[in-house]
Amino acid sequence: EQEIIKLLGEEIIAFDVETREKLSKDYYWYSPVLDNRLKGNKPADGVALPRSEAEVAAVLAFGYRYRIPVTVRGAGTGNYGQAVPLKGGIVMDLSRMDQIMEIGDGYARVQCGVRLGVLDKTAREAGQEIRIYPSTYVKATVGGFVSGGSGGIGSITYGNLWDGNVLEAVIYTMEETPRRLVVAGKELYDYIHNYGTTGIMTEVTVPLAPRTEWMQLIAQFPSFESSMRFGEALAKDGAVHKRLISPMEWPVPSYFTPLIKSIMPDMAAVMLEIADGLLPQVEALAQSYGGQIGYAVGPEKYRKTIGVSDFTWNHTTLWAMKTDASLTYLQAGFDPADYIGQIRMIKDRFGDEVLFHFEWVRGGGRVIPTALPLVFYKSEERLYEIIHYCESIGVKIFDPHTWVLDNGGRGEVGSMERRKRVNDPQGLLNPGKIIYDV
């Protein structure tokens, strides 16, 4: 303890139990499976709160010298236990690295601890806006989103993090003398959604889009299928600029207590953000699928009050869990050519044990129905029975009930493992999150 304090100074090191416990947790309690496994986890032995790249490098060099694990965190809003230090050691909180370095024409260069909401506000004042962000944007950091998230509001137009939504990153390695790497292009794949296992990101450049004035709508439909077909048609309509299409079956909208007066009962709802001026087209499209617009808020209220996006992505799950603590969720990719058939098969088999919530996104040039379905949790066995059934009918599951990268949403991790061997030869960065032998 004395040595690290001498090396780094008292202002950036904390050993008190309260800080260690607080900064050793994230939103893993979202999953009853993870909650069960992680709630007894011991907190980190110490916390570092660096303010500069030099201090980050000093913490990493110290950890390397004494073979102490280092687990990084931004705001700790990840919900897979990604930021939990499974093997103790140091938690390095990067929230003080919060400088916006540059807002250029079409891009922003920021330190990793900048909150996405702050970046977007600053960009909008400069006539631009961020392209994609999670529904946790008020708290979440840019570095935490890039290292632990995937997509969100805006993904219906710009795809997820892997679709050109990170332009460049400054990475520090975990070695005797940490190297400073400037990474761009395909090489970024080894650092996006890496849980801080292959290197520590201190600076990120993200693309910006021209500022749009957004309208928020809720369209409602007598059946969930018609709400999905409307969502697909709108997703494919190149004439309507949008950043959110989130269909949900009833009773999911009934969980949104702050909006309840604006929600028609017993109907599916589609939460929407569309560019100002396009309401007539979208309303006509909704009517052609038997729907109607029950709630419309103009751009003057954007971000001034609770927004429709506060009920989408994983915030849908949050509202549901507030209403019924036995609800949990899955992450799923449906077949764009047969999603209605897949939805019907799951409903036939599990009924209202599974409640559908979709997010239409763009990926690899296609429009894709992704889902964060709600599930009434009975047991781990039953949850995996549902998962295995979904997989058996061609629905891809990105398991949110694991902290291991190899088993979750990241897909193939071979190239990340190779990168880790070079950048973190002692396996000290966030141990346990990637299956890796030193």
Ligand code: FAD
């Ligand atoms: P943290 O939770 O602090 O960290 C995330 C991971 O990245 C950890 O493994 C951490 O070790 C690592 N990390 C953090 N900073 C760095 C760094 N600088 N260098 C290297 N590694 C680092 N996610 C989405 O993608 N889309 C959503 O719409 C979305 N909605 C959510 C809604 C709710 C209600 C909740 C609870 C979570 C949601 N999430 C979503 C997950 C999460 O909030 C986001 O991914 C968020 O961007 C994480 O940012 P953070 O700063 O809190 O990161």
